[in-house]
Amino acid sequence: MAIRQIITAPDTRLRQVSKPVAQVDDGLRALMDDMLETMYEAPGIGLAAIQIGEPLRVIVMDLAGEDEEPSPRYFVNPEILDPSEDTCVYEEGCLSVPEFYDEVERPAKCRVKYLDYKGNEQLLEAEGLLATCVQHEMDHLEGVLFIDHLSRLKRERVLKKLKKEQRLAAE
Numbered sequence: 001m002a003i004r005q006i007i008t009a010p011d012t013r014l015r016q017v018s019k020p021v022a023q024v025d026d027g028l029r030a031l032m033d034d035m036l037e038t039m040y041e042a043p044g045i046g047l048a049a050i051q052i053g054e055p056l057r058v059i060v061m062d063l064a065g066e067d068e069e070p071s072p073r074y075f076v077n078p079e080i081l082d083p084s085e086d087t088c089v090y091e092e093g094c095l096s097v098p099e100f101y102d103e104v105e106r107p108a109k110c111r112v113k114y115l116d117y118k119g120n121e122q123l124l125e126a127e128g129l130l131a132t133c134v135q136h137e138m139d140h141l142e143g144v145l146f147i148d149h150l151s152r153l154k155r156e157r158v159l160k161k162l163k164k165e166q167r168l169a170a171e
């Protein structure tokens with residue numbers, strides 16, 4: 001396993017639409033292992049493959065609390081079904097938008113159809129933080145960031161700040 005570099009906004013690679021995975025094989029499992037390790041190290045609770053520069057429809061996640069056993073989840077080619085009409089609001093953050101958090105409203109519940117680590121088809125009923133996290137990561141597969149759900153003013157402000165920090169870091 002290896003820790004990979006996480007791409008941060010406004011890097012245009014984050015705007016790519018990720019491609020479906022043809023087969024869950026050892027190569028893909030190696031990528032998922034790297035993604036999980038990278039996410040734990042960051043630390044974060046979810047990571048999409050495009051965040052480490054791989055435009056594939058793959059997500060890893062772990063919502064276990066600090067005192068709980070790790071409980072990694074892997075989603076290959078995920079699809080969201082039946083998003084609920086009722087919504088909930090969570091304060092979201094993103095490893096690709098460091099040190100910025102804001103509230104986003106999303107459907108409170110949904111179902112997720114996906115292939116797991118072994119390539120078996122699964123259907124998950126998600127609500128609460130899990131539903132929010134799945135939808136946040138699914139957005140990455142379409143090239144969408146959580147800041148896209150905020151006002152243009154807020155989005156431009158955070159992108160400008162990140163650009164400036166990246167410029168300073170490069171000097």
Ligand SMILES: [Zn+2]
Nearest residue numbers: 093094095096
């Ligand atoms: Zn994110």
